[in-house]
Amino acid sequence: MTDDSTHSLEYRSFSLSLSSPLETADGTIESRDGFLVRISDGPGPGERGDGGEATDEKATNIGATVGRSAAVGYGEATPLAGWTESREDCEAALERAADALRSGGPRDALEAVDRQVAARHAVSLALTDLQATKEATPLYRYLGQGPMIGRVPVNATIGDGTPSDSAVNAREAVDRGFGSCKLKVGLRSVDEDVERVRRVREAAGEDIELRADANEAWTYEQAETALEAFDEVGLSILEQPLPAGALEGHAALRERSEDVRIALDEGLLEHGVDAICEAGAADAVVLKPMALGGIDVARKIAIWVRELEMTPIVTTTIDGVVARTAAVHLAASIPDVPPCGLATAELLAEDLGRDPVFLDRGSAVVPQAKGLGVEGVWEE
Numbered sequence: 001m002t003d004d005s006t007h008s009l010e011y012r013s014f015s016l017s018l019s020s021p022l023e024t025a026d027g028t029i030e031s032r033d034g035f036l037v038r039i040s041d042g043p044g045p046g047e048r049g050d051g052g053e054a055t056d057e058k059a060t061n062i063g064a065t066v067g068r069s070a071a072v073g074y075g076e077a078t079p080l081a082g083w084t085e086s087r088e089d090c091e092a093a094l095e096r097a098a099d100a101l102r103s104g105g106p107r108d109a110l111e112a113v114d115r116q117v118a119a120r121h122a123v124s125l126a127l128t129d130l131q132a133t134k135e136a137t138p139l140y141r142y143l144g145q146g147p148m149i150g151r152v153p154v155n156a157t158i159g160d161g162t163p164s165d166s167a168v169n170a171r172e173a174v175d176r177g178f179g180s181c182k183l184k185v186g187l188r189s190v191d192e193d194v195e196r197v198r199r200v201r202e203a204a205g206e207d208i209e210l211r212a213d214a215n216e217a218w219t220y221e222q223a224e225t226a227l228e229a230f231d232e233v234g235l236s237i238l239e240q241p242l243p244a245g246a247l248e249g250h251a252a253l254r255e256r257s258e259d260v261r262i263a264l265d266e267g268l269l270e271h272g273v274d275a276i277c278e279a280g281a282a283d284a285v286v287l288k289p290m291a292l293g294g295i296d297v298a299r300k301i302a303i304w305v306r307e308l309e310m311t312p313i314v315t316t317t318i319d320g321v322v323a324r325t326a327a328v329h330l331a332a333s334i335p336d337v338p339p340c341g342l343a344t345a346e347l348l349a350e351d352l353g354r355d356p357v358f359l360d361r362g363s364a365v366v367p368q369a370k371g372l373g374v375e376g377v378w379e380e
């Protein structure tokens with residue numbers, strides 16, 4: 001990316017409520033509050049001489065007076081407690097990025113948000129969307145320079161609930177075409193979670209991939225008990241059974257497991273890839289671009305973990321349409337990606353704009369328009 005044009009960054013805050021709260025062992029997620037970011041490569045609002053609000057129409061008109069129209073890129077910063085910086089720190093970082101972009105350029109803007117992962121996610125995404133849009137290339141092809149990809153497989157996300165509610169939810173997901181379900185565990189006793197997974201297996205059938213995510217809830221002994229029972233019901237992946245710090249514990253669980261594979265999510269953020277690999281602590285790692293600092297960072301990690309013979313799984317932090325669509329593009333840029341946690345739009349009661357990704361028979365259909373392919377978010 002060149003630093004020789006004038007870029008400007010604007011942001012707006014938003015709050016999106018969930019249709020029903022997502023219960024996890026880390027806490028309950030009720031709403032997602034964050035910032036929608038827009039970067040244009042024309043002059044900023046204060047530099048246009050119109051003193052006005054930066055609508056697309058005005059940006060285009062001003063662009064015309066300087067001989068070209070401004071291109072825009074969108075980003076989203078949606079902090080989540082325990083996973084990213086706070087909302088206040090995120091906003092302060094976006095302010096710094098706006099100044100740095102004005103006085104320096106894209107590289108300075110990224111440096112200004114280097115330690116605030118959600119803010120960095122937004123800035124790097126908006127810059128990448130802008131560039132991919134200018135090159136008239138879908139974001140995933142701009143990222144991976146790979147072939148055209150039509151779909152990425154996705155898993156259904158099933159929150160905590162009684163054994164019969166969990167079974168009903170899983171059956172509904174299977175009837176809608178999902179081939180993979182991820183169940184939140186760790187809020188109830190291990191016995192009850194084992195019962196839930198058994199009931200889900202009965203309801204979903206033998207051919208469906210089942211995963212469980214304990215969000216660090218268990219002691220080693222509890223995880224061992226759960227793992228043994230999960231092996232019997234053909235669970236494929238157990239995500240983060242132990243606290244993030246417990247690399248040795250996860251490595252020991254891997255040794256004990258017959259077929260259940262161990263994935264680290266919170267553990268990736270705490271330790272990074274090298275330490276996980278050295279300890280032999282995971283078969284798979286979960287990549288949340290919002291918590292890792294952006295889809296560019298997440299993509300590098302995905303390629304790196306593949307080299308180390310671990311599986312990368314992309315998920316969201318239950319984000320708005322901009323970040324969610326970016327995660328779909330990220331997954332599409334990773335060859336042979338397994339089912340990813342990208343079917344999270346339905347957990348939201350409202351969104352930032354129209355969703356360009358539709359779900360069809362357990363896959364997300366990847367947008368093929370230029371850039372992210374998200375439209376109308378700034379106007380709504």
Ligand SMILES: O=C(O)CCC(=O)C1=CC=C[C@@H](O)[C@@H]1C(=O)O
Binds near residue numbers: 026155286315341344
């Ligand atoms: O991976 C999925 O199926 C959806 C995303 C998801 O499960 C999560 C999103 C945000 C916070 C977490 O509690 C949770 C996770 O731990 O993976």
Ligand SMILES: [Mg+2]
Binds near residue numbers: 266
């Ligand atoms: Mg997880």
